Amino acid sequence: MTGTIPLQYFLIISTLMFFTGIYGFLTRKNLITMLMSIELILNSVNINFVAFNRYLYPDNLHGHFFSLIVIAVAAAEAAVAIAIIINIYRNFRSIDVDKVDEMKF
């Protein structure tokens, strides 16, 4: 299915996605949108693992299983992060990082 597409194309896509996620993480103020940027970053890393596995080491499945585990870790992280965000919303009535500054030194 990937006959003439070189490996570099996949790496370029995942690089663009990774740095878009970093830009979102740096500029967003809302905690949920920051979490969405982290999901973008994790997803771009998954693309890298899978593309390397298919192009460079097609005779075993290490990258495939690594990205499966990354997906599981991302799901656990999203669940815990959203629990914390909802708890913060109960206490501060806002989830902007500017207004949640009680622990700020």
Place this chain on the structure above:
Amino acid sequence: MNSEILFFLLSGMIVIFSILTVTSRRILRAAVYLLFVLVSTAGLYFMLNYNFLAAVQLTVYAGGIIVLIIFSILLTSHISERAQMAGKFQGLMSALAVIAGATLTLITILNFSFPGKSGIESPSDVKAIGRALVSYNENGYALPFEVVSILLLAAMIGAIIVARKENLAVKNTKK
């Protein structure tokens, strides 16, 4: 030729919708753009012939995490609320840093010749994946599988403990 058209379609969708995800002012729309990014990524996995991984991507990411994010958006903010962005100086500096990092990485990628290896493709159907996940010889992944299952259990209990209302504590103090 067909696969190239499909690849450029999927990658264009990924890039455009990732940028929209981080720049859209409406949070709910940003979540839906993120859903499009994840579905296109599942399409890339299908192109690479990893069908099981693409199915997991669709069910866990598109079906689970996005629904969780949309629920939490609806719980914490009004539907017409506009997200507040960083100041101009911070936005400019982040854009500069990100563009510099992306340029550096792209130059490195394009100048490195990856050693192409065309071995026999190992089977990646569900039967082979299931066997590999629970076997413990050199191509088995039983240990990471168990570690991830314990992590998921711990995350589930932790999320319930953190997010529940503290009625018990209130009742105890009233006594």
